[in-house]
Amino acid sequence: MNSPATTAIEPLPTVKPDRLPLMLLPVLALVxxxxxxxxxxxxxxxxxxxxxxxxxxxxxxGLTLVFGLMDVLNFGHGVFITLGAFMATSVLGLMTGWTxxxxxxxxxxxxxxxxxxxxxxxxxxxxxxxxVIIRPVYGQPLxxxxxxxxGMIVGEELIKVVWGPEARPLLLPTAFQGSILMGDAAVxxxxxxxxxxxxxxxAVMTWVLTHTKVGLLIRAGVQxxxxxxxxxxxxxxxxxxxxxxGSALAxxxxxxxxxxxxxxIPQLGSQVNVLLFIVIIIGGMGSVTxxxxxxxxxxxxxxxxxxxxxxxxxxxxILLMVIVLLWxxxxxxxxxxx
Amino acid sequence: MSEPLLxxxxxxxxxxxxHILQGVDLTVPKGELTVLLGRNGAGKTTTxxxxxxxxxxxxxxxxxxxxxxxxxxxxxxxxxxxxxVPENMGIFSDLTVxxxxxxxxxxxxxxxxxxxxxxxxxxxxxxxxxxFWQHPAxxxxxxxxxxxxxxxxxxxxxxxxxxxxxxKGLAPAIIQNMITAFQELKRTDTTILLxxxxxxxxxxxxxxxxxxxxxxxxxxxxMADLAGDEGLQQRLLGLSLASHQ
Numbered sequence: 001m002n003s004p005a006t007t008a009i010e011p012l013p014t015v016k017p018d019r020l021p022l023m024l025l026p027v028l029a030l031v032x033x034x035x036x037x038x039x040x041x042x043x044x045x046x047x048x049x050x051x052x053x054x055x056x057x058x059x060x061x062g063l064t065l066v067f068g069l070m071d072v073l074n075f076g077h078g079v080f081i082t083l084g085a086f087m088a089t090s091v092l093g094l095m096t097g098w099t100x101x102x103x104x105x106x107x108x109x110x111x112x113x114x115x116x117x118x119x120x121x122x123x124x125x126x127x128x129x130x131x132v133i134i135r136p137v138y139g140q141p142l143x144x145x146x147x148x149x150x151g152m153i154v155g156e157e158l159i160k161v162v163w164g165p166e167a168r169p170l171l172l173p174t175a176f177q178g179s180i181l182m183g184d185a186a187v188x189x190x191x192x193x194x195x196x197x198x199x200x201x202x203a204v205m206t207w208v209l210t211h212t213k214v215g216l217l218i219r220a221g222v223q224x225x226x227x228x229x230x231x232x233x234x235x236x237x238x239x240x241x242x243x244x245x246g247s248a249l250a251x252x253x254x255x256x257x258x259x260x261x262x263x264x265i266p267q268l269g270s271q272v273n274v275l276l277f278i279v280i281i282i283g284g285m286g287s288v289t290x291x292x293x294x295x296x297x298x299x300x301x302x303x304x305x306x307x308x309x310x311x312x313x314x315x316x317x318i319l320l321m322v323i324v325l326l327w328x329x330x331x332x333x334x335x336x337x338x
Numbered sequence: 339m340s341e342p343l344l345x346x347x348x349x350x351x352x353x354x355x356x357h358i359l360q361g362v363d364l365t366v367p368k369g370e371l372t373v374l375l376g377r378n379g380a381g382k383t384t385t386x387x388x389x390x391x392x393x394x395x396x397x398x399x400x401x402x403x404x405x406x407x408x409x410x411x412x413x414x415x416x417x418x419x420x421x422x423v424p425e426n427m428g429i430f431s432d433l434t435v436x437x438x439x440x441x442x443x444x445x446x447x448x449x450x451x452x453x454x455x456x457x458x459x460x461x462x463x464x465x466x467x468x469x470f471w472q473h474p475a476x477x478x479x480x481x482x483x484x485x486x487x488x489x490x491x492x493x494x495x496x497x498x499x500x501x502x503x504x505x506k507g508l509a510p511a512i513i514q515n516m517i518t519a520f521q522e523l524k525r526t527d528t529t530i531l532l533x534x535x536x537x538x539x540x541x542x543x544x545x546x547x548x549x550x551x552x553x554x555x556x557x558x559x560x561m562a563d564l565a566g567d568e569g570l571q572q573r574l575l576g577l578s579l580a581s582h583q
Contacts, residue, residue, distance in 0.1 A: 213447050216437050220430045227428035230390055231490075232416035232444050335432065 054198020062246015
């Protein structure tokens with residue numbers, strides 16, 4: 001198969017990685033430092049913000065891919081968060097001896113068990129949710145919003161039926177309680193754990209998206225699903241897989257959020273839902289990297305403004321979204337969608 | 339004319355309220371390059387999209403290797419050995435050239451799994467693909483994107499290529515390169531259905547030709563006959579070859 005054909009060689013295009021959105025994180029942190037005043041308080045607030053951001057990222061990453069792949073606006077995503085958190089109260093409630101033990105190993109096993117059960121149940125419910133609620137409304141955005149919100153309300157009520165309408169405690173295991181001193185700054189152990197876990201999830205997700213065929217298909221599908229189908233791949237199957245993984249990650253995020261707040265209420269998901277959409281809009285719908293940066297920005301800003309001007313903290317995230325969209329109307333890392 | 343690989347019989351396609359294809363009868367012979375000509379809005383792109391299952395057939399049949407594929411889903415049609423290069427090229431701009439090619443090679447998990455000999459042949463046709471292998475496809479020029487779109491369609495042997503206006507918007511030098519590449523492709527006995535508006539481009543490549551108007555095939559025959567009959571060109575296409583050279 002030799003060929004005589006030649007092609008006019010054009011100059012190499014220059015690859016310029018877009019690092020500007022990434023720079024927003026250190027810029028925000030450095031701007032906050034003189035305003036906060038005390039370095040130790042700043043360290044504490046920064047870790048709290050990063051921990052909160054990591055948990056939001058874990059929850060929102062699946063949501064952004066679900067939108068990117070099939071243009072599905074799932075306002076019911078919050079129900080998986082609540083479900084995960086309540087599953088954790090049940091699992092950890094059964095393992096009280098393990099969580100109150102001073103053994104780090106027993107504490108870890110208990111929390112891992114709670115996370116695995118929460119992810120499995122949320123993923124399983126995700127399969128049913130996709131089939132019963134999402135599938136009939138593909139390509140109908142208005143109906144998607146209405147029916148997924150309806151699904152969220154029904155899910156919330158079912159959770160009340162099973163666990164009751166009251167807040168349930170979700171206490172940290174003994175070894176996870178307390179703080180570590182970094183100079184004069186006290187950083188809660190659980191926040192450090194959340195940061196590490198969030199980084200692991202981000203690293204694994206990035207690796208899967210860039211180093212596996214499934215990851216390539218997801219990235220390609222987010223851009224042009226019709227072309228992916230024309231290459232012979234079934235995008236629906238891919239979407240169901242992403243939906244289930246996204247639901248499971250929301251379940252994991254629910255456990256982490258519950259442990260972060262130390263209590264769980266049935267309205268947890270609907271409260272977090274708005275925050276999730278702010279994050280994925282800031283990041284660029286369908287972009288995992290954008291979602292990560294967006295979540296960190298939201299987490300940091302919420303903590304800095306909560307300390308500096310508590311009244312502004314209520315709408316700081318919306319203000320952040322407005323500023324980002326004025327700068328980049330399609331979000332920090334827009335996906336080249338067709 | 340050799341045996342037909344693809345046959346459309348009385349194909350109708352509706353897009354929403356619009357009745358676009360109104361009984362298309364088209365035969366694509368095996369191992370030949372058939373050109374589909376016609377004015378804007380004649381239904382050429384809709385014909386390719388209907389064959390690919392991207393628009394649903396309302397009536398009629400699409401027969402590929404004796405099997406009616408008219409009601410199959412797009413991935414099933416692709417898996418039967420049909421590759422599609424859309425008018426917008428369908429490049430995944432956030433992915434590298436290599437990643438675009440890996441996706442097109444359905445059985446390859448990575449570049450190392452691709453048929454090296456075949457890949458070298460593709461690089462021979464389109465050297466820019468080798469040069470920009472690790473570059474994001476979104477940074478390629480229009481001509482290079484078109485080359486990638488065709489390279490992706492042929493990175494594995496396919497029975498039929500559906501290519502929509504490959505010369506559109508390209509500079510004359512790049513068009514000449516595309517012609518050379520398609521001529522080489524023809525030597526491998528690949529069956530191609532090519533939608534084209536550039537008659538000079540089509541004339542140099544086509545074995546067979548079909549002309550569409552108003553959602554129907556209004557003429558079909560050999561390209562040599564159409565190229566040699568100025569009156570027929572004038573009547574069917576409103577042009578003469580001389581004016582396009």
